[in-house]
Amino acid sequence: MKEGTFELPGNCRLTSDYDVLQWDVREGCEVRQILDRIADKWSLLVIALLDKRTMRFAELLRSIKGVSKRMLTTTLRQLERDGIVERTVYPTVPPKVEYNLTPLGNSLHETVKALVIWTEANQVKIAEARDRYETRQSEGL
Amino acid sequence: MKEGTFELPGNCRLTSDYDVLQWDVREGCEVRQILDRIADKWSLLVIALLDKRTMRFAELLRSIKGVSKRMLTTTLRQLERDGIVERTVYPTVPPKVEYNLTPLGNSLHETVKALVIWTEANQVKIAEARDRYETRQSEGL
DNA sequence: CAGTATCCCTTTAGATACTG
DNA sequence: CAGTATCTAAAGGGATACTG
Numbered sequence: 001m002k003e004g005t006f007e008l009p010g011n012c013r014l015t016s017d018y019d020v021l022q023w024d025v026r027e028g029c030e031v032r033q034i035l036d037r038i039a040d041k042w043s044l045l046v047i048a049l050l051d052k053r054t055m056r057f058a059e060l061l062r063s064i065k066g067v068s069k070r071m072l073t074t075t076l077r078q079l080e081r082d083g084i085v086e087r088t089v090y091p092t093v094p095p096k097v098e099y100n101l102t103p104l105g106n107s108l109h110e111t112v113k114a115l116v117i118w119t120e121a122n123q124v125k126i127a128e129a130r131d132r133y134e135t136r137q138s139e140g141l
Numbered sequence: 142m143k144e145g146t147f148e149l150p151g152n153c154r155l156t157s158d159y160d161v162l163q164w165d166v167r168e169g170c171e172v173r174q175i176l177d178r179i180a181d182k183w184s185l186l187v188i189a190l191l192d193k194r195t196m197r198f199a200e201l202l203r204s205i206k207g208v209s210k211r212m213l214t215t216t217l218r219q220l221e222r223d224g225i226v227e228r229t230v231y232p233t234v235p236p237k238v239e240y241n242l243t244p245l246g247n248s249l250h251e252t253v254k255a256l257v258i259w260t261e262a263n264q265v266k267i268a269e270a271r272d273r274y275e276t277r278q279s280e281g282l
Numbered sequence: 283c284a285g286t287a288t289c290c291c292t293t294t295a296g297a298t299a300c301t302g
Numbered sequence: 303c304a305g306t307a308t309c310t311a312a313a314g315g316g317a318t319a320c321t322g
């Protein structure tokens with residue numbers, strides 16, 4: 001294996017050496033999957049809402065403007081599968097299903113919050129960088 | 142505006158109140174865009190590589206197994222636009238183009254690293270949650 | 283070397299209708 | 303209420319060929 005080349009190992013667990021990041025952010029890896037979960041269209045919104053309190057399906061559906069039943073279901077199932085969200089079914093008629101964050105979910109929310117705060121702190125720099133980029137483009141250079 | 146409902150404001154700058162997160166993670170917003178950048182297929186790999194040293198286009202292309210010219214170019218342009226990566230062209234024949242992280246890019250990498258480390262620390266819990274989920278599924282419950 | 287342009291296949295996700 | 307099933311439009315991304 002060439003030095004510095006990304007290969008595709010079957011096992012992509014992270015080790016304690018951060019530098020291994022470069023081998024482990026690809027498809028199918030833990031980091032990749034968590035990142036995909038965090039960055040997808042609705043997950044973060046769901047996590048942010050559930051961080052405050054337990055909510056029911058229809059309540060989430062109403063709270064997150066623009067989400068469809070299908071996507072909310074998909075999002076919640078993925079979060080449940082990863083142990084971020086807990087799903088509680090009350091076998092009543094009509095059915096009642098509650099969602100809440102697990103301790104793991106709360107912990108993830110804390111970490112993600114740091115990234116959101118970074119973005120908040122740097123949004124002006126990013127906006128300025130974009131302006132400079134656009135200016136350079138329109139100057140044809 | 143109903144309590145707890147996500148609306149779609151034209152201006153989606155973040156304020157210093159973190160709770161505003163819930164209003165500001167949607168399409169077109171700063172957080173959304175940075176998150177998309179971080180979670181996309183190649184960006185993080187590029188950032189991780191450039192955090193170590195300046196690299197040329199072909200060098201990145203060889204280092205990131207599976208990336209195409211088209212996607213590497215797209216990824217680098219987006220990172221450049223956001224002020225994460227700096228692109229330096231040497232007008233020689235043949236051309237030489239170098240890429241390196243900006244201070245903003247280094248700072249982003251530090252923050253993302255925290256998330257990667259969280260994933261690393263919790264990957265066993267996530268894997269266990271998945272096993273439990275699969276087990277429950279196959280038990281038909 | 284460092285791209286751009288084009289084609290095309292795959293995945294994603296919205297809309298709609300149906301169900302226990 | 304809390305979903306599932308199906309269809310389809312749009313986006314993502316790989317392969318290939320071409321260019322300054």
